[in-house]
Amino acid sequence: MIYETIVTSVNANSKPHIAPFGIRERDGLVLIAPFRPSTSLDNLLQSRSAVINLTDDVRIFAGAFTGKRSWPLSRADKVNGYVLDAALAHRELELVEVRDDATRPELYFRVVHEVNHAPFRGFNRAQAAVVELAVLVSRLHMLPIEKIETELAYLTIAIEKTAGDREREAWGWLVEHIENYKAAMSGDNLA
Numbered sequence: 001m002i003y004e005t006i007v008t009s010v011n012a013n014s015k016p017h018i019a020p021f022g023i024r025e026r027d028g029l030v031l032i033a034p035f036r037p038s039t040s041l042d043n044l045l046q047s048r049s050a051v052i053n054l055t056d057d058v059r060i061f062a063g064a065f066t067g068k069r070s071w072p073l074s075r076a077d078k079v080n081g082y083v084l085d086a087a088l089a090h091r092e093l094e095l096v097e098v099r100d101d102a103t104r105p106e107l108y109f110r111v112v113h114e115v116n117h118a119p120f121r122g123f124n125r126a127q128a129a130v131v132e133l134a135v136l137v138s139r140l141h142m143l144p145i146e147k148i149e150t151e152l153a154y155l156t157i158a159i160e161k162t163a164g165d166r167e168r169e170a171w172g173w174l175v176e177h178i179e180n181y182k183a184a185m186s187g188d189n190l191a
């Protein structure tokens with residue numbers, strides 16, 4: 001099982017970095033597996049700590065790929081790191097094991113602290129749709145544009161039926177990003 005979360009990490013100067021990651025749980029440890037190259041990977045290896053944020057503000061997922069990575073943060077309680085103010089819950093982690101790999105190293109963490117901030121209010125299809133589109137946007141250069149367009153058309157149904165303001169805003173950023181990418185591609189083709 002993979003849970004889609006926002007991982008906050010810090011560099012050597014304690015500068016925070018925010019990025020979406022699917023995390024797994026294995027034998028009581030949390031597994032984060034970043035593809036190289038990755039700022040998060042560099043930070044996690046250097047600081048040997050991480051914060052996992054569980055949030056229903058999907059703008060933070062969409063923002064990672066559309067130039068909006070500046071979200072309110074507070075200091076973590078037990079590790080060198082930051083917690084998203086928008087987190088419904090967060091977990092603070094310490095790195096215990098690295099299985100190195102040229103493509104996608106596996107980083108295993110121990111949970112040292114866990115806090116619930118606000119209740120989970122239930123599933124929302126528009127939030128799931130934004131997360132799905134964010135995954136597609138993160139792979140834009142690897143996927144045929146027809147696949148993106150087909151998926152986008154389907155996911156739009158959930159947005160139209162179930163979105164609130166935050167979901168609509170996040171969706172708009174991602175759609176605009178795809179439109180800009182398509183325009184750049186057709187520009188390349190003309191050149």
Ligand SMILES: Cc1cc2nc3c(=O)[nH]c(=O)nc-3n(C[C@H](O)[C@H](O)[C@H](O)COP(=O)(O)O)c2cc1C
Nearest residue numbers: 004019020021022033034035038039040134135138
């Ligand atoms: C829902 C979601 C899950 C993701 N999970 C992963 C993951 O497990 N590993 C990974 O390398 N990238 C994953 N990505 C893509 C990263 O968020 C993206 O590459 C990010 O910018 C990390 O690179 P950075 O550390 O340089 O910021 C995911 C993206 C989304 C939207």
